[in-house]
Amino acid sequence: MENIGVYIHIPFCLSRCYYCDFASSIANQEQIDRYVEAVVKEIKLLATQIKYHYIVDTVYIGGGTPSVLSAKQLGRIVFNLRKSLKCDIREFTVEVNPCSVDRTKITAYKRMGVTRVSIGVQTFNPEVAKAIGRKHTPEQAVQATKWVVESGLDCSVDAMLGLPNQSIEDVDEFVDIVQANGVTHVSAYMLKLEEGTAMYKAKQQGKLELPDEDATCDMYDRIKSRLEDIGFHRYEVSNFCRENKESRHNLKYWQCKPYVGVGLAAHSLIGNRRLYNPSDFDEYYTKIDQGKLAQRLEQKLSIEDMMSERIMLGLRMDNGMDIVGFNSDFDVDFLDTYRQKLQKVQQYLNISKERVSIKQEYMGVMNVIISELIF
Ligand SMILES: C[S@@+](CC[C@H](N)C(=O)[O-])C[C@H]1O[C@@H](n2cnc3c(N)ncnc32)[C@H](O)[C@@H]1O
Ligand code: SF4
Incomplete structure (x- = not known):
């Protein structure tokens, strides 16, 4: 489980x-x-x-x-x-x-x-x-x-x-x-x-x-x-x-682990599905009163979407993204798959076999570095 x-x-x-x-x-x-x-x-x-x-x-x-x-x-x-x-x-x-x-x-x-x-x-x-x-x-x-x-x-x-x-x-x-x-x-x-x-x-x-x-x-x-x-x-x-x-x-x-949201406007990530509850009270109560979950599907994530999210959110953390977990979850070699993109921004990154993170002094331009990696 x-x-x-x-x-x-x-x-x-x-x-x-x-x-x-x-x-x-x-x-x-x-x-x-x-x-x-x-x-x-x-x-x-x-x-x-x-x-x-x-x-x-x-x-x-x-x-x-x-x-x-x-x-x-x-x-x-x-x-x-x-x-x-x-x-x-x-x-x-x-x-x-x-x-x-x-x-x-x-x-x-x-x-x-x-x-x-x-x-x-x-x-x-x-x-x-x-x-x-x-x-x-x-x-x-x-x-x-x-x-x-x-x-x-x-x-x-x-x-x-x-x-x-x-x-x-x-x-x-x-x-x-x-x-x-x-x-x-x-x-x-x-x-x-x-x-x-x-x-x-x-x-x-x-x-x-x-x-x-x-x-x-x-x-x-x-x-x-x-x-x-x-x-x-x-x-x-x-x-x-x-x-x-x-x-x-x-x-x-930030690690894209599963979570489930309960209540008005709450979001969930279960497997590859992003779900959200209505932000309108009447809509929420109507569903629940009918004995139904109020969740709606926001997005069914493709493997590529999930890989990008894992990088994007992982790099917000100071110790960065776990490469070993990434490789086993997606059955890829991260360093190989992203070789060219990583080369473009490597001066801003700390890269080992286990983790990739943004150097402390470049966290302020995090969004630019992440965009280079995922687009
Ligand atoms: C749900 S509130 C915390 C608990 C409680 N509602 C309170 O405000 O005392 C979550 C936090 O988001 C931050 N926050 C909310 N709106 C924000 C905004 N427009 N810009 C930056 N931070 C914001 C605040 O620091 C706030 O404490
Ligand atoms: S209005 Fe927003 S920040 Fe203020 S108490 Fe409510 S949730 Fe917290």
Whole structure:
């Protein structure tokens, strides 16, 4: 039996941040209960598809904001997941927002078997936080990290870079707080102005000033070097951690390992099939109420597609792509098949018989190097 990761999407938030276009909305308890029941039904339906082929080894409950669910609502999902699927869970992450989490919820997560909590912090600067529509104070964010660490769970925090009024000093403060509070994983994302968001509109109307690209890249370089100074390493372009604290679930995405998505707008990769759930509540509920899986086929990947994806995603990781696995999965000799293309970009790569990776100093032009290899 093969291992599989399960992603469960919780499409609710207490409020909408000005930059965010994730599938999420503000809901009342009744709507959340309705959703929890649909997710439970979907898990049971999925069991018929994957129970005899896969063992669940990682679980990631993300959003939106899973912590808007009560411990009882989340517990109901987790109970049914364990009951319906074959599980040997090695890593279990729940995403939380500092506004909707407290010590009791963290304790309940631990009892459910959660091993890792990922906190959406973005910034510890109150002015910057306000400018992007975050509702929590820096104190609430620090408190959330303390609860997680004190309860013995792994603590990850999200940082955003290139925000209005953000400076290098804010980045330094972020790393200081990470170090002082026992956080072991940081995801650092450069702001992407997504069409349709409040920040996108404000920018279009000339009402929003943002740090330019150079300033944002400086913030990225700073967070990377400061995190390295305190003993973290980068393992993927946006992800840094202490030794052995990589997100096993997220590694599956970059290693093209199987994962199944449950809930609104969730994506799956099973074998050579990419599937996605509808992002419309009515459509999702209609399917589930009919006792059918809501998944739709997005793409049936050819061998060539799968090879390209494996290279494209593998090279996002600092230790690159596993050539031995590639050769055995596709029954080819990678170094031979890609000889000519590799020659064109070899000065940017570390190549051995086992792995190929992009040299640290060229990770910034990763996309150009990858394009040369796969097109
Ligand atoms: C689902 S949210 C995390 C949990 C929770 N919803 C919260 O925000 O507190 C996932 C992360 O994606 C990042 N993110 C969302 N929209 C982004 C954007 N437009 N640009 C860059 N990063 C973004 C943020 O760091 C955010 O914490
Ligand atoms: S960043 Fe998180 S809390 Fe803010 S709207 Fe997006 S999903 Fe919700």
